Amino acid sequence: MNKLTIGWMYPDILNLHGERGSVQALARTAERLGLEAQVVRVADFDDEIPFDRLDLLLFLPGELKTLAVIREALRPQEARLRQYVEDGGTVVAIGTSGLIFGREILRLDGSKVEGFGLLDLTAKEREYVWGDDLHVCLRENRQELIGSQVQMADVETSMPLGRTLYGRGNKGDGAEGARYRNLIYTNCLGPLFVKNPWFAEELVKNLVLRHLGLKPGTADELAQASFDTTLRFLNSKKKP
């Protein structure tokens, strides 16, 4: 693998919170790691998504009302999108755009937007916007993310991406974002990959490993499981 091809999904629609900087940051990270970076804009709703060419799909935050239109626009390509995710393809959805990968979005006007259901997630539009800073510890590797969030909807999920160290996260219950295989949803803005270059680097390295057909060894998976259970045990102990 000598090239990273980033699919920038609907840039003129999902255009909020300066997250276009995350596209720049990913391209920059790839180049720093010795890869050529190519950004493919999937600009219009009738554009066919070139899944075979894309190393990752990047969905950035957009206006809540556009999500229903995006969901409909993706319907003809839904089967291929599902397959891409099930095959371990990487999709990063930042802010509101992550909600379309959940089960449903409940709007304040009583309407519902049905999501793809790839994430066990439901979203309920908030009466007022919650904007604050955000500090997160990722469940998978204890990496920390820092940034801010502009929360338009409260989110309930059984598969959080991480837990909040500061901030509201999904709905103030300590959970932040969601993850299924390599489909990642986070509320963390920054731009995400500008403020958290270690996260961008991890993502690109994993893409290279995946391309080379390398998977974590059994011992590594056991170590991860050990980490999780030991941490639970430590947290349950009384402090000396």
Place this chain on the structure above:
Amino acid sequence: MKFILILWFCKLLAMLVNLIDRRRGTNYSGQMALRLMPGFVKGFKGIDFDKVVFITGTNGKSTTTNMVRNTLVSAGRTVACNVEGANMMAGVATVLIKNSTLGGRLNKEFLVLEVDERSLPGIRKVLPGCRMGITNLEKDQDQRNGDPDLIYSKFEAAIGPDMTLYLNNEEPRSSALAEKAGRAVWFSVAENARRFAWHDDYALTLPCPRCSHPIRFSRYNLAGIGPFRCTHCSHASQPEPQVRLTEVDFEAGTFRCGERQYKVSYTDPFYLYNFALVLAVGKDLGLTDEELDAAFRGFVNPVSHDQVYHWRGKEIRYLQGKQENPEALQSELDVIARDPRRKAVAVGMYKVTDFEPHYAGSFYFFDCDFAAIAQGNVAACVAFTETICYDLAARMIYAGVPEDRVTALDTEEPGPVLELLEKTDAPVLYILTNTKHFRQINDYILSHGGTRDE
């Protein structure tokens, strides 16, 4: 009777507040009146709602409101106006308290009000004015406003078929509101020498407010403003707007509208749209070209904060921008980029501490195009203010400013910033901050041997 008693009390209060602290005089008496009687504004009489002009939008509200007021006064009309910018319900109530008789009757012919976007539905409910100019509707204060559609929906709720809207023909969001109003008057600026262009490869537009499909621009007069069309529905700039500024000559300070040439003191591109909006309102209210021209020639913007200093052999150009407002910040960046001279640039944007929770979000830097500065003749870039400086410095590097020319200073003290700028070989220093910190920097320059052009 309750209304009259509160009015008298608040008139007295307004006089006392003006004697003690004029800065609180724009709001305090109105606040008190609303506390005593929430529906207070509805009690005023003698208001001709056809002569109530609201001015709202993301950017340019205060300047345009001042211009409309100045134009009407210059033409001999009497006007009540919140010129100091107290643009929520309490500010409106204060204007009415100060411009009414003891019986609660408005004693001016026109009521020209700058109105905060979020306050618009509530104000229109108690004061059903029939005319509204919208400067533009763009990304702003995401921490509070979330996405621009939230403000768009507030506008939709406030606009009725009894209204005439004055709409920016080149701004896709606000122009879509025409379908909610009884009548729309379009203002426009023709292609000119200071058109905006994206300098990076990551340019983007916006979703159509009607159908959510992408909007395409044929060119930009400002970031996000230019002739446009939706790729899906019929939403597009009008081919023949009623008011169109043409033949803009930035050096001479002139433009043409119809048969008449106007001479003005302010020619930055965003001012052109302000003048265009004032022409749309003024012509629609029956002012003559001569009256409009005379008003424009004498117009001095009381809310302009840009200053020029001379300090230790260098020229300092101090610009004040709004933070969390990409288009306003972009306009200031464009001013810097247009200056061909060798320059050093210091930008200071701050944590938001106006309300809880305080906030260090700085993503709006990436909604702006800093590349024009990077490609200009820049000796050094300094990013300052606590916490935010590192994000801002990173933004400059992403824009292409060489790393060795970027410095992050984690301070809000003007001294270290100015000392650093002074050491560069640039004869011109640009300082860009938000409006709140003007006094601190102004005082430092003047107390360290600087002089300010008046």
